[in-house]
Amino acid sequence: SSNRRPALERTPLPQPAATEAVSLAKVAEMGLAAMIAPGQDPRTAIIACYVAMERGLAQAREVAPLASDTPSEVLARAFDRGFLHDASARELVALFEEARFSPHSMLEWQRMRAEQLLRIVLADLQGQAA
Structure with a gap:
């Protein structure tokens, strides 16, 4: 019959949270690698870390940044899903925004x-992925 909508039947199953936590840990690792690259002044290092994490978050399902997102909105979405523990990640966001x-x-x-x-955030994420 013509009123069947096969597109709805192909909805992908939600992935278990652990898969996503692994990808967020990967994002944190990318940010860390960018920040500790030699030869950068502190501001450049912090911004490089943010940019790397933003790029990584774009690939992490459900927390992909919208064009209009600020750093805190991107990471807030990761908080909302319970992946990041507030205090350390919030302080990190504040440093990103200041930089x-x-x-x-x-x-x-x-x-x-x-x-x-x-590193605290990363340990947190890796702990959840385990």
């Missing part, structure tokens, strides 16, 4: 803090 949107230069301690926070 991207404020005119002053970032300091080495801020880069070190961002790296430390990202």
